Amino acid sequence: QPRWLPPPETLHLWKEFETPEPAEIAAIQKSFLRHVTKTFARTAFNMDNFASYQGTAYSLRDRLIDKWNITQQHHTREDPKRVYYLSLEFLLGRSLDSCLLSLGVKDIYKKALDELGFRLEDLIGEEVDAALGNGGLGRLAACYMDSLATLDYPAWGYGIRYNYGIFKQLIVDGYQTEFPDYWLNFGNPWEIERLDVSYEVRFRGYVNKVTEEDGTISYVWEGGEKVVAVAYDVPIPGYGTMNTINIRLWSAKPAREFDFAMFNDGNYDKAVEEQKSAENITSVLYPNDNHMVGKILRLKQQYLFVCATLQDAIRRFKKTNRPWSDFPYQVSIQLNDTHPTLGIPELQRILIDEEGLSWDDAWDIVTKTFSFTNHTVLPEALERWAVPLVQDLLPRHMMIIFDINLFFLQKVEKKFPGDRDRLRRMSIIEEGHPQNVRMAFLAIVGSHTVNGVAELHSNLIKNVIFTDFVEYYEGNKFTNVTNGITPRRWLHQCNPALSDFITQKLGSDSWVKDLEQLKKLKEFVDDPAVQKQWMAIKRQNKVRLADYIHSITSIQVSPDSLFDIQVKRIHEYKRQFMNILGVIHRYLRLKKMTPEQKAKEVPRLVVFAGKSAPGYFIAKLVIKLINSVGEVINNDPEIGDVLKVVFIPNYNVSLAEIIIPASDISQHISTAGTEASGTSNMKFVLNGGIILGTVDGANIEIGEEIGEDNIFFFGVKADEVEDIRHLNRYRKIEMDPDLRNVLDAIEKGTFGDPKIFEPLVATLTVGGDYYLISKDFASYIEAQADADEAYKDKVGWAKKSILCTAGMSKFSSDRSINEYAEKIWKIKPCSVPATLP
Numbered sequence: 001q002p003r004w005l006p007p008p009e010t011l012h013l014w015k016e017f018e019t020p021e022p023a024e025i026a027a028i029q030k031s032f033l034r035h036v037t038k039t040f041a042r043t044a045f046n047m048d049n050f051a052s053y054q055g056t057a058y059s060l061r062d063r064l065i066d067k068w069n070i071t072q073q074h075h076t077r078e079d080p081k082r083v084y085y086l087s088l089e090f091l092l093g094r095s096l097d098s099c100l101l102s103l104g105v106k107d108i109y110k111k112a113l114d115e116l117g118f119r120l121e122d123l124i125g126e127e128v129d130a131a132l133g134n135g136g137l138g139r140l141a142a143c144y145m146d147s148l149a150t151l152d153y154p155a156w157g158y159g160i161r162y163n164y165g166i167f168k169q170l171i172v173d174g175y176q177t178e179f180p181d182y183w184l185n186f187g188n189p190w191e192i193e194r195l196d197v198s199y200e201v202r203f204r205g206y207v208n209k210v211t212e213e214d215g216t217i218s219y220v221w222e223g224g225e226k227v228v229a230v231a232y233d234v235p236i237p238g239y240g241t242m243n244t245i246n247i248r249l250w251s252a253k254p255a256r257e258f259d260f261a262m263f264n265d266g267n268y269d270k271a272v273e274e275q276k277s278a279e280n281i282t283s284v285l286y287p288n289d290n291h292m293v294g295k296i297l298r299l300k301q302q303y304l305f306v307c308a309t310l311q312d313a314i315r316r317f318k319k320t321n322r323p324w325s326d327f328p329y330q331v332s333i334q335l336n337d338t339h340p341t342l343g344i345p346e347l348q349r350i351l352i353d354e355e356g357l358s359w360d361d362a363w364d365i366v367t368k369t370f371s372f373t374n375h376t377v378l379p380e381a382l383e384r385w386a387v388p389l390v391q392d393l394l395p396r397h398m399m400i401i402f403d404i405n406l407f408f409l410q411k412v413e414k415k416f417p418g419d420r421d422r423l424r425r426m427s428i429i430e431e432g433h434p435q436n437v438r439m440a441f442l443a444i445v446g447s448h449t450v451n452g453v454a455e456l457h458s459n460l461i462k463n464v465i466f467t468d469f470v471e472y473y474e475g476n477k478f479t480n481v482t483n484g485i486t487p488r489r490w491l492h493q494c495n496p497a498l499s500d501f502i503t504q505k506l507g508s509d510s511w512v513k514d515l516e517q518l519k520k521l522k523e524f525v526d527d528p529a530v531q532k533q534w535m536a537i538k539r540q541n542k543v544r545l546a547d548y549i550h551s552i553t554s555i556q557v558s559p560d561s562l563f564d565i566q567v568k569r570i571h572e573y574k575r576q577f578m579n580i581l582g583v584i585h586r587y588l589r590l591k592k593m594t595p596e597q598k599a600k601e602v603p604r605l606v607v608f609a610g611k612s613a614p615g616y617f618i619a620k621l622v623i624k625l626i627n628s629v630g631e632v633i634n635n636d637p638e639i640g641d642v643l644k645v646v647f648i649p650n651y652n653v654s655l656a657e658i659i660i661p662a663s664d665i666s667q668h669i670s671t672a673g674t675e676a677s678g679t680s681n682m683k684f685v686l687n688g689g690i691i692l693g694t695v696d697g698a699n700i701e702i703g704e705e706i707g708e709d710n711i712f713f714f715g716v717k718a719d720e721v722e723d724i725r726h727l728n729r730y731r732k733i734e735m736d737p738d739l740r741n742v743l744d745a746i747e748k749g750t751f752g753d754p755k756i757f758e759p760l761v762a763t764l765t766v767g768g769d770y771y772l773i774s775k776d777f778a779s780y781i782e783a784q785a786d787a788d789e790a791y792k793d794k795v796g797w798a799k800k801s802i803l804c805t806a807g808m809s810k811f812s813s814d815r816s817i818n819e820y821a822e823k824i825w826k827i828k829p830c831s832v833p834a835t836l837p
């Protein structure tokens with residue numbers, strides 16, 4: 001169709017509507033009332049907090065869309081190199097508060113709503129989390145979007161619009177129970193449905209070999225089933241800047257053309273079924289973190305996602321009429337773990353089968369375009385897809401993967417002639433029954449850069465799991481980018497009192513966009529007034545959490561106790577089990593004390609929160625044990641406030657925003673070498689909480705930045721783990737005597753029917769104690785005692801807490817994103833003017 005052009009005399013009308021509204025009280029109230037009455041059909045006498053949340057959100061959405069439109073038009077005109085961040089998960093949480101802050105309109109919205117009789121705080125609490133992710137990996141993607149927008153990068157996020165996000169967790173009789181998270185029930189103000197942006201996606205079918213007259217051979221993938229991926233756009237505003245980037249989420253719909261052939265053949269129930277099954281593809285997020293399940297629906301999600309995304313990126317690229325050789329200089333694609341790795345054979349397929357490039361020219365483009373982030377070294381988490389499964393669903397891709405592997409192994413053979421075992425080790429296809437595609441190997445071979453997410457983890461990648469590849473590429477492909485978190489959400493938004501205090505002390509709020517400024521807080525560390533105010537703010541945050549705990553669990557906790565917090569996915573390698581065993585140890589110790597002795601103890605509140613994968617039996621038993629132990633301790637009159645144990649249900653982003661600012665101590669106690677980075681460790685320390693943790697992941701770099709006096713380290717080092725495991729396999733495990741007492745208490749029935757916990761206890765006693773709880777237990781208990789001692793020194797503790805926040809500049813996701821942009825993506829900021837010419 002020819003492009004429609006507006007009659008010139010009407011342009012001023014467009015201009016008016018495309019320019020962001022002034023942030024004035026009257027304008028805000030008008031737009032709020034317009035949405036409440038017109039969009040939601042409410043009246044002054046038919047209002048509630050949820051409706052006024054919706055009105056506020058829609059009014060803000062208008063502002064977002066203005067900025068989004070200006071940004072996209074500017075980028076189209078400038079045509080800079082763009083980065084596409086491909087992630088099957090975006091754990092965004094709530095948007096209202098963060099948008100108000102990014103747009104710099106929170107105060108004025110507050111006033112405008114106040115005058116109308118609404119409290120902004122109440123409205124913020126009405127929003128349901130967008131929980132399209134499992135944990136760290138999904139939240140990292142969300143933090144990176146915030147930084148990309150804030151730093152003016154021309155970036156797009158791509159993901160899946162799951163109808164059901166991560167399940168809701170309820171605790172029933174101490175056990176986790178799962179409920180569906182139908183987050184779209186009441187609509188989603190933060191997305192723009194783009195029914196006009198959609199792409200066909202093929203599954204199954206067959207591959208036709210075509211021999212041209214000149215003898216060249218080509219392949220055509222035909223037949224099978226088609227579905228359509230429809231775009232939903234989520235604008236992400238940068239903080240204090242015009243730049244407003246997009247996360248494009250795909251939703252599967254039935255292909256537009258109904259299969260009439262099948263229908264008329266009398267096979268109409270099958271025809272109808274296939275339409276229905278299309279929508280299933282993007283229906284639900286797989287709830288496993290750090291664990292792979294080989295379900296065909298998950299493979300369909302992955303392919304639908306990369307297929308639609310690449311079509312979208314290529315359509316945008318083609319608008320500028322550049323030659324294909326320019327593609328890697330205009331487009332950089334980051335793979336967030338191996339989940340989108342099918343993008344590599346898919347781009348190769350498009351280039352050779354549809355665009356007619358030679359294999360070598362195509363492969364050159366592919367390998368200059370993709371880069372890959374690995375997030376784990378756990379073997380059970382590394383994706384492997386059965387060859388017959390891939391062959392059935394994506395027959396052409398399976399051929400291409402075999403060819404990629406063949407050409408790759410030929411080069412390996414050339415470099416290391418006759419080294420058969422090396423070829424076996426490095427093959428993208430793992431031999432066996434069935435054969436498997438090793439997705440990480442495919443991602444490495446098809447990318448120009450591979451990174452780990454913290455120094456230790458990047459070294460483990462190089463020296464343990466991908467050693468052969470390091471040797472083959474002579475080290476050139478592998479690098480580190482230590483994770484970061486957005487200081488906007490994880491300090492400025494979630495801890496307004498501390499944020500205001502920091503701004504007041506530093507004399508400006510520029511630290512929100514430049515975390516290096518926090519270093520200046522060190523000047524105040526010895527100032528008693530600052531120490532006092534600092535700890536008073538911490539106490540306020542503890543009161544806020546105590547109130548929340550009471551409202552949800554009816555458990556009364558004292559804000560004067562030491563708040564000791566472990567919140568993250570429940571997983572054996574994260575060792576929540578060790579934490580609760582430590583709690584039992586403390587309880588047994590307290591039980592032996594006189595009232596006078598107990599009075600000298602530092603009262604402690606131990607908080608747990610986190611979800612277990614629904615099928616993860618041992619992790620679910622850990623949750624049950626925590627609740628059973630809490631039940632006994634919290635109701636023991638001899639213990640009182642000296643020890644309380646709380647499991648807060650349904651941990652999610654908005655709950656994290658309440659929990660994290662309230663910690664004195666947070667635990668990050670994974671077996672050394674298993675936690676790739678961790679990012680909540682950064683959030684706690686940024687908010688002045690002290691880590692008690694192992695020498696693992698980003699804990700190590702945090703220690704380097706804030707000083708080892710301000711972190712409680714314990715446990716064996718990563719390079720000792722393998723030897724200890726080896727010994728555990730071949731001789732009886734040395735059981736720590738204190739730990740033995742703790743297990744005895746469980747086995748005696750102190751915390752309810754001991755039968756229930758037998759399989760859990762057995763992971764230590766007969767399962768080889770793979771995560772080395774017994775080995776680390778003594779030093780763990782010692783570190784806890786050190787923390788108690790240190791907490792008694794109020795001034796000393798305040799200093800530690802201030803130095804924690806002051807030392808965290810490195811862990812801003814702004815630093816991480818700048819590293820990716822410079823070292824890996826080779827993209828530059830492209831700042832967007834306030835209005836378009």
Ligand code: T68
Pocket residue numbers: 134135136137138140288289290291292375376381453483675676677678679697
């Ligand atoms: C986490 N990984 C790492 N995976 O465990 C954590 N896995 O150390 C790191 O800080 C974080 O990534 C960010 O780099 C995950 O969160 C998953 O959630 C996941 C999801 C699906 C499949 C496998």
